Amino acid sequence: MILLPILLMDAIVLVIAVLLAVAERFLVVYGECTITVTGEDKSRSFRVKGGGPLHTALQEGGFRVSSSCGGKATCGYCKVRVASGGGSILPTEEFFLTRRERQEGVRLSCQVKVREDAQVMIPDFLTTVRGIVDNNLFNPKLKWRFRKNNLYHDLDDRGRVAFREAETARAHAIVERHLAEQHSLVPMLQDMNASFRYLPESVFPLIADRLHVPPSAVFRVATFHNAFSLKPRGRHTVSVCLGTACHVKGAGDILAALERELGIKAGGTTEDMLFSVEPVRCIGCCGLAPVLTVGEDVHGHMTVKKVTGLITQYREAPVDVQAAS
Amino acid sequence: MRGLLTIVIAAILTHNIALTYLLGMCPFISMSQRIKTAWGMGVAVIFVVVLTAAINWLVYHLVLVPAHGELIHFIVFILVIAGTVQLLEMVMERFFPVLQAHFGIFLPLITVNCIVLAASLFMILRAYSFAKTLAFALGTAAGWTLAIVIVAAINEKLRLVGDVPKGLRGPGIVMIAAGIIALAFLGFGGMLRIQ
DSSP: OTHHHHHHHHHHHHHHHHHHHHHHHHHOOOOEEEEEEEOSSOEEEEEEETTSBHHHHHHHTTOOOOOSSSSSSSSOOOEEEEEESOOSOOHHHHTTOOHHHHHTTEEETTTOBOOSOEEEEOOOHHHHHHHHHHTTOSOGGGOOOOOSOSTTOOBOTTSSBOOOHHHHHHHHHHHHHHTTSTTOHHHHHHHHHHHHSSOOTTHHHHHHHHHTSOHHHHHHHHHHOTTOOSSOOOSEEEEEEOSHHHHHTTHHHHHHHHHHHHTOOTTOBOTTSOEEEEEESOOSOGGGOSOEEETTEEEOSOOHHHHHHHHHHHHSSOOOHHHHO | OHHHHHHHHIIIIITOTTTTSOOSHHHHHHSOSOHHHHHHHHHHHHHHHHHHHHHHHHIIIIIITTTTOGGGHHHHHHHHHHHHHHHHHHHHHHHOHHHHHHHGGGHHHHTTOHHHHHHHHHHHHTTOOHHHHHHHHHHHHHHHHHHHHHHHHHHHHHHHHOOOOGGGTTHHHHHHHHHHHHHHHHTTTTSOOOO
């Protein structure tokens, strides 16, 4: 007796399944579609059976597009640029796309259905991050935009600092030097930071590639440590100690005097790329308080009056060729 | 005929499924940002609710009752709804691409919408005939559409004013707006009674 409803349900499920299978056989006739993907560093085209979402098709083709909602158009992470063959923007997508993105043909790949041959451009990780920053969904202090008058002038079409050949070689040399060690990421970044005086965006894919980790992992480490800067820094980094001893001895006034003298705020860099000022917690020479360092040099017993002289001294110092190359 | 009309009007006004039973709240909140989307969703809901209620009535009375399988009607209805929506999507994509472009994207969302199931369950509870079931399904879905379009209109106006407190933006203000409209719909309460 108890078996009857179960059998009944099985029968109904079977009928529905058969109906769906038949319908799919006769109604869905998309055939195979070619999807051409242009990525940041790899371009490839593959064939896929039409009818499914683009996101799934890309995954089958070996391209990972991040997504956290599983194709329900609620997370908005799976953005790709569909150059052709995507149809029109659906109402479910509109909420996630800015006006500019709509003009550029950006779509949520989970909502685009593969019906015909399509051309897709997948933004790489860093472009995605920049998009998040531009949309103010991220800490704006980490903005990667800066004025053009820094040392490595040329910006490429994506707005990042273009590496010249020598610089790429330099970055490669640093990576290769540390590659043999275990846990070499932080030393690598330290050397990069020392060599370029900040971490140019171009080094992230470069390091990630050699270490076989995603660029996000490198980015995570680079933004965690205060010692790394994502913005170009001046030739001389002036670190003002604000530890307890220095604070009592008037380090605040010294910092204020420095800011006034250089015309920048703490954490900033002068227009001529000579000086960066940053407050630090403790340098460990409380006996010399108040103390500051310029590059590797330690200057103890500072006074407000001494600041101008000190800055002039470094401004007129000969360019340290070793540091710049 | 009068009985059918009564059911339709009652389902739209006095027994509005969104505002008195508080069913179908998930799309009600998420899809009520723009009138256009709300309307698209509403039309799709009308379509699916009427279709599935009709099929479910047939399945219940022609298969489950003769076989004494009323016990499992709940599960069967869910399966039938899911299957129907899938089938509907395929048919629409093949034969009515224009219609598909208009509200095809809402169909997968509707599969798990509780008003679709609710309409089928109410018709069993109230022992409706086939004609009454169709009338009830139509009224229920139309009432839900009416409610979501009203809330969407209010949301659009609110965005123009733009001084909703930060913590209330999004779902919060939709809930409050829906509550006030529900109070207004309570005014219809004494008009008719359906069984």
